Every structure is written in structure tokens, then in C-alpha cells.
Amino acid sequence: MESLRDIRQNIKAIESTKQIMQTMKMISNARIRRAQEAMLSARPFAKKMLEMVDDLRTDVLALPQAPEEAENIASRFFTNLSGDKNKVGLVAITGDKGLTGSFNAVVLRSVLQFLKKNEGKEIYIFAIGKKGRDFLSRLKMKNLHIVYESVGIFPKVSYAHAALLGERLLSVFFEEKLGSITLIYNDFKSLASQHLVEEQMLPFTFHTPASTPKEEGHDFEYEPGLLEIFKLLIPRLIKAHMYRVLLESQAANLAATMNAMDSASKNAGELVTALGIKLNKVRQAGITNEILDIVNGAEALNS
Amino acid sequence: MTEKKLTFNLVTPQKQVVEDLPVDMVVLPALLGEMGILPGHIQTVVQLGMGSLRYKQKGKTEVFAVLGGFAEVSNNVVNVFAEGADLAGEIDEEAEKQRIKALKESLSNKDADIDFELAELEIKQALTRMKVKKRRF
Numbered sequence: 016m017e018s019l020r021d022i023r024q025n026i027k028a029i030e031s032t033k034q035i036m037q038t039m040k041m042i043s044n045a046r047i048r049r050a051q052e053a054m055l056s057a058r059p060f061a062k063k064m065l066e067m068v069d070d071l072r073t074d075v076l077a078l079p080q081a082p083e084e085a086e087n088i089a090s091r092f093f094t095n096l097s098g099d100k101n102k103v104g105l106v107a108i109t110g111d112k113g114l115t116g117s118f119n120a121v122v123l124r125s126v127l128q129f130l131k132k133n134e135g136k137e138i139y140i141f142a143i144g145k146k147g148r149d150f151l152s153r154l155k156m157k158n159l160h161i162v163y164e165s166v167g168i169f170p171k172v173s174y175a176h177a178a179l180l181g182e183r184l185l186s187v188f189f190e191e192k193l194g195s196i197t198l199i200y201n202d203f204k205s206l207a208s209q210h211l212v213e214e215q216m217l218p219f220t221f222h223t224p225a226s227t228p229k230e231e232g233h234d235f236e237y238e239p240g241l242l243e244i245f246k247l248l249i250p251r252l253i254k255a256h257m258y259r260v261l262l263e264s265q266a267a268n269l270a271a272t273m274n275a276m277d278s279a280s281k282n283a284g285e286l287v288t289a290l291g292i293k294l295n296k297v298r299q300a301g302i303t304n305e306i307l308d309i310v311n312g313a314e315a316l317n318s
Numbered sequence: 319m320t321e322k323k324l325t326f327n328l329v330t331p332q333k334q335v336v337e338d339l340p341v342d343m344v345v346l347p348a349l350l351g352e353m354g355i356l357p358g359h360i361q362t363v364v365q366l367g368m369g370s371l372r373y374k375q376k377g378k379t380e381v382f383a384v385l386g387g388f389a390e391v392s393n394n395v396v397n398v399f400a401e402g403a404d405l406a407g408e409i410d411e412e413a414e415k416q417r418i419k420a421l422k423e424s425l426s427n428k429d430a431d432i433d434f435e436l437a438e439l440e441i442k443q444a445l446t447r448m449k450v451k452k453r454r455f
Contacts, residue, residue, distance in 0.1 A: 053332075056332060056333035056334060057331060057332065057333075059327075059329050059334040059337075060329040060330065060331050060334070060399065063327065063329055063397055063399070064399055067363070067388075067390045067397060067399075070390065070392060071363065174331055174332075235361045235362060235363055235392075236360050236361065236362040236363075237362070237363050237364075238348060238349070238350060238353075238362065238363075238364045238365070239349065239350070239365060241363075243365070244363055244364075244365055244388070247365065247388075248388060251387075251388070251399070254331075255331055258331055
């Protein structure tokens with residue numbers, strides 16, 4: 016049986032852990048508002064830009080293949096015929112720290128599934144977040160190349176981070192002739208829930224089929240030319256997209272921390288109550304025993 | 319017949335500055351010179367340089383300083399994707415002057431560890447903002 020002192024110490028330890036958790040929760044709570052605002056205001060840019068690229072798709076695909084550039088630069092983003100199917104890219108975004116519930120675990124699980132699915136292929140990894148980076152660099156698979164890593168950017172993601180990632184992404188995409196690039200991250204749904212997103216980023220996928228070039232309403236005028244615009248537009252879009260994804264992930268991370276800490280401090284509270292009852296019982300038992308001793312002694316004297 | 323209007327959107331990576339605003343006319347700072355857009359304009363995609371972007375709504379003109387980007391005109395919808403957009407009225411000339419001065423100082427200091435291209439770009443952006451602010455329309 017535990018002594019009174021042990022129980023008291025236990026209660027003290029749990030109380031102080033609870034306090035730390037509550038503080039962490041409050042920190043995330045304060046940060047999440049800003050993260051959420053940044054995320055919400057970055058959403059329209061990326062979304063509208065994607066719509067514009069969708070509008071241009073028909074014209075890009077209709078470009079003559081004769082000048083080498085057409086397939087190499089523009090239509091690679093849509094059809095990617097010259098990409099090597101045995102080379103795939105993966106962008107995995109996790110958090111830097113633990114104590115976030117299943118936030119990192121779900122990403123890593125689906126990363127593992129991705130690796131399994133693409134067994135035998137050369138996989139180029141872009142690891143964002145310390146947890147994912149550490150996990151992936153421990154894997155030691157021969158066909159795994161970590162080509163970009165970025166840690167410690169949360170919770171202060173800026174456009175510069177997204178720009179660096181986007182540039183590296185494009186340069187690897189072209190130099191290594193990747194067949195596709197997949198993105199795995201946590202999407203911010205609400206304060207209470209995040210959901211995992213696994214999407215193919217390059218080549219672009221659109222839900223609607225490309226309209227035929229002759230269809231009405233699809234003759235755009237370009238200033239300067241379509242290819243010139245496209246060459247500048249794509250890096251811009253990729254960076255905007257990365258920026259949005261990083262912000263989503265950041266907000267989701269904070270929300271996950273908040274929830275995890277909330278339930279943890281609730282649990283700690285319950286533990287403290289349970290231990291308090293136990294403490295009282297043990298103390299009472301001790302007192303009863305002492306009284307019993309005294310009464311027994313007195314009885315022995317009387318008789 | 320109701321008067322035709324343009325629907326105007328102005329977004330930057332940081333935020334949506336103008337959303338679905340019905341306007342009469344938009345003037346874009348295209349790379350090759352300013353470009354006026356009226357309702358019924360042909361579908362166009364233009365690259366933007368640094369300069370002033372204006373829109374007219376019921377005879378009133380609003381001016382923005384835009385720092386490069388793209389614009390898409392399609393079916394009377396004007397979508398502008400700008401690297402940065404500041405409302406002319408909110409530009410603080412004094413602050414811009416200070417910024418230019420500080421940047422020029424760090425540029426002339428050879429030992430300073432700064433990105434020269436970035437600093438030059440920032441000076442250009444500050445100058446653009448000041449120019450837009452001074453111009454009268």
C-alpha cells in the first residue's frame with residue numbers, strides 16, 4: 016500500500032504537469048487566431064490563381080509542339096509526357112514538436128503507405144517539419160532521397176519559406192524529370208478537427224476535362240505571349256499554393272496542440288480528484304487504526 | 319437595359335484586398351504600358367509591372383500601388399493577382415523615404431551582409447508607392 020507521502024508527491028507532480036499543459040494550451044490559443052486569419056486570407060489567392068491556370072489550360076495544350084519549349088515548359092504541368100514515371104516526389108508536412116495528438120502520426124502513416132505503394136521507384140522527399148524530417152531520415156532506404164528539408168518554421172511561416180520550397184520543388188521537378196509530385200499535409204477544417212490531405216500537386220489535376228480549343232469563350236489575348244506569361248505564372252502559382260498549404264498546416268498544428276492539451280489537462284484534473292479521494296481514504300484508515308490501537312490498549316488494561 | 323459592369327477582384331498572397339466589387343472601369347499597369355478595361359473587354363491575360371492600378375465606380379476613382387503580378391479578364395470579371403497592393407491614400411510618404419534611405423545606406427556599405435537584388439527591388443517598390451501617391455488622377 017502506498018504511503019501518504021507517496022500519494023501527496025504524486026498529486027503534486029500531476030498538478031504541475033497540468034499547469035504546463037494549460038499554459039501550452041493558452042499559448043496555442045493565442046497564436047491560432049493569427050494563424051487562422053493568415054490562412055483564410057491566403058486562400059483566395061491560391062484558389063483564384065488555380066482557376067486562371069485552368070482557364071489557360073486549353074490554350075497551353077493547343078500550343079504547337081514544334082518549338083521545343085511547348086512540351087518542356089508549359090504542357091509538362093498538365094500532361095507531363097517527358098516525366099519519368101519511376102521518379103516521384105513527395106512533400107510531407109508535419110509539425111516541429113510532439114504533444115499534438117495524432118497530428119504527426121497521421122501524416123507519417125500515410126507517408127509510409129505512399130512509400131509502400133511506390134516501392135521500387137526513386138522517391139524524392141521534401142520534408143517540412145522536424146518530426147517528419149527525423150522520421151524520414153531514419154528510414155535509410157536506398158531509393159529515398161531527401162532533397163529539401165525545412166525545420167523550425169512553425170509557428171511563424173512566412174511567404175519566404177514558401178518561396179524557397181517552391182523554387183526547390185520546381186528545380187527538382189525539372190532536373191530530375193519527376194513523373195509527379197504528391198503532397199501530404201493536414202488541412203485545417205475547424206478548431207476541433209483537422210483532416211489529412213493527400214493530393215497530387217504536379218502535374219496539375221483538374222476535375223473538369225480540358226475544353227476543346229474551338230469552344231467559344233476560349234480565345235484569350237495575351238500580353239506578352241502565352242509562354243512568357245506561363246513561365247512566370249507557374250512558379251508564382253506553386254509558391255502561392257505552398258504558402259497556403261504551409262499556413263493550413265500551421266493552423267491545424269496549433270489546433271491539434273490545443274485539443275491535445277485540453278484533453279490532457281482534463282485527464283490530469285480527473286487523476287488529481289481520484290488521487291485526492293485515495294489520499295483521504297488512506298489517511299482515514301491510518302486514523303482508524305490508531306484509534307483501534309488505543310481502544311484495544313484501554314480494553315486490555317480494563318480487563 | 320441595365321448598365322454593364324465589371325466585377326473586380328484584387329488579391330495578394332497575404333489577403334483579398336477587393337472582392338467581387340462591381341465597377342465601371344479598371345486601369346491596369348501592364349508591363350507594356352497602362353491598359354484600360356471596360357465592360358465587354360476581350361478575354362485577356364496580362365503581366366503587370368509596378369505602377370498604379372485604378373478603378374472607377376460611380377464616378378469615383380480609387381488608386382492602388384501595385385507591385386507586379388498578373389491580371390485575368392474574362393466574361394466581365396477582372397481578377398488581379400498582385401505581389402503587393404497598397405491603397406494610395408494609405409501610403410506614408412515619410413516612411414517610404416526613410417525606408418529608401420536606410421536601404422541605400424546598407425547598399426553603399428560594402429561589408430553589409432544583405433541581398434543586393436532584394437534591396438534594389440525593395441527600393442523600387444518604395445519608389446513606386448511614392449510615385450503613385452503623388453500622382454493625381
